[in-house]
Amino acid sequence: MGEYQKQGFWRSLNQAWRGLLHTWRTQGHMKFHVGAGIGVLFSAWWWQVSRFEWLILIAAIGCVIGSEVMNSALEIVVDMVQPDFHPLAGMAKDVAAGAVLVTTIQAIAIGLIVFFPRFFLLASKIF
């Protein structure tokens, strides 16, 4: 592996990290998604979920955060090419927001399937 490739890799990683930080700073929803993701991971650790459940939960969290990052990228491009009001610009943002909604609903469904029976069992022991 040459020096050029090494530099290219670290530069690319740095640029991707810069993009993530920008999304974190500018998108209020990103903070919520990351917070919810950390909560889910903590719950998975606490309830000692199976290896398969870990995989599904991590995939769900990745889908939500990844779609939020893509949504943020699309908003930047739309604002760049169409800073003024335009129905298509608005629709493009709405469609991208729809993708985030789909992955969020999917994650909620997965979370319910994994945690609801455990939560129900815990609640029935307490009450």
Ligand SMILES: Nc1ncnc2c1ncn2[C@@H]1O[C@H](COP(=O)(O)OP(=O)(O)OP(=O)(O)O)[C@@H](O)[C@H]1O
């Ligand atoms: N240039 C535009 N022309 C028409 N409508 C727009 C335009 N920009 C934004 N909108 C409308 O306003 C909504 C919010 O856009 P904004 O750029 O504020 O994103 P946001 O509040 O960060 O959205 P999100 O909550 O999805 O992250 C869009 O979904 C769209 O309906």
